[in-house]
Amino acid sequence: MPELPEVETIRRSLVSVVTGKCITHVTVLLPKMVRRQGSQHELMARVRGRTVTRVRRRGKSLLWILDSSDVLIFRLGMTGQLLWSDPDCLLDEDKHTHVIIHFDGGERILFRDIRQFGEMYLVEEGLLEKTLQMGAEPLRKSFTLEALEKISASSVKIKHLLMDQRKIAGIGNIYSDEILFEAGIHPFKPASSLNGGELQRLHQAIGAILREAIACKGDTLSDYRTLFGEKGAYQHFHRVYQRGGETCRKCPAPIVRVKLSGRSCHFCPSCQKE
DNA sequence: AGTACGCCCTGGCCGC
DNA sequence: TGCGGCCAGGGCGTAC
Numbered sequence: 001m002p003e004l005p006e007v008e009t010i011r012r013s014l015v016s017v018v019t020g021k022c023i024t025h026v027t028v029l030l031p032k033m034v035r036r037q038g039s040q041h042e043l044m045a046r047v048r049g050r051t052v053t054r055v056r057r058r059g060k061s062l063l064w065i066l067d068s069s070d071v072l073i074f075r076l077g078m079t080g081q082l083l084w085s086d087p088d089c090l091l092d093e094d095k096h097t098h099v100i101i102h103f104d105g106g107e108r109i110l111f112r113d114i115r116q117f118g119e120m121y122l123v124e125e126g127l128l129e130k131t132l133q134m135g136a137e138p139l140r141k142s143f144t145l146e147a148l149e150k151i152s153a154s155s156v157k158i159k160h161l162l163m164d165q166r167k168i169a170g171i172g173n174i175y176s177d178e179i180l181f182e183a184g185i186h187p188f189k190p191a192s193s194l195n196g197g198e199l200q201r202l203h204q205a206i207g208a209i210l211r212e213a214i215a216c217k218g219d220t221l222s223d224y225r226t227l228f229g230e231k232g233a234y235q236h237f238h239r240v241y242q243r244g245g246e247t248c249r250k251c252p253a254p255i256v257r258v259k260l261s262g263r264s265c266h267f268c269p270s271c272q273k274e
Numbered sequence: 275a276g277t278a279c280g281c282c283c284t285g286g287c288c289g290c
Numbered sequence: 291t292g293c294g295g296c297c298a299g300g301g302c303g304t305a306c
């Protein structure tokens with residue numbers, strides 16, 4: 001489940017392999033993966049012959065800025081992968097490969113997605129932010145403690161707030177659990193009830209956990225792979241996620257796993273008091 | 275405004 | 291061995 005650290009890991013590799021490359025054509029094997037477009041043919045026509053000038057990330061979305069001022073956007077959903085396929089070492093597409101981007105040197109990027117929750121689409125650069133409707137980038141300098149305080153002025157549960165992409169971009173189920181444990185905050189606490197110390201710890205934990213996970217090249221619990229097909233390593237360092245019943249890393253209490261509106265939520269009832 | 279839930283989808287796992 | 295049923299959940303839509 002690619003969240004900010006996984007998508008950032010892919011972005012860093014993409015920068016070195018697709019920047020300056022010309023897209024000769026796009027093969028769409030599963031049309032529904034191309035969304036928000038009139039049809040996949042429109043996307044194929046607008047991308048053909050275009051050069052990738054920059055690769056950015058916004059939240060969990062990957063943005064390829066093209067020399068036509070269009071932006072090619074990939075959202076990986078739960079099980080989406082972008083895989084680099086070099087002409088010297090050609091990667092075979094399989095039944096889960098839904099789109100192939102072909103470059104003029106013979107290289108290809110395969111867009112695989114087992115559960116098909118991902119999508120790709122094209123948007124004019126000027127309409128990017130309006131289309132994405134995403135909140136603060138948690139690793140930018142502009143994401144200050146004051147910015148977090150402003151966002152937190154809401155009675156929603158803090159776990160929901162962290163996962164709300166319109167408030168903070170890029171945090172999903174795994175990292176919200178890990179961040180809240182690190183900050184010592186109960187996931188069900190209303191965001192607006194957090195005191196100054198808690199907000200400060202939360203702000204610190206957001207940066208620390210996301211950076212730590214990026215350093216691990218992301219979290220491969222199941223399907224996530226880097227651009228070159230490698231697994232990440234953050235799964236070995238989970239504090240609470242998928243550790244229900246196991247002992248807390250800070251105290252003797254067992255980690256609790258509960259359902260929160262259909263999603264699993266893990267925390268230490270002793271370190272994270274309600 | 276906040277909350278819950280169903281939907282999309284596949285593979286893995288469990289119980290019989 | 292095989293098969294039905296359930297679970298995982300990001301984002302969106304809908305209902306209360």
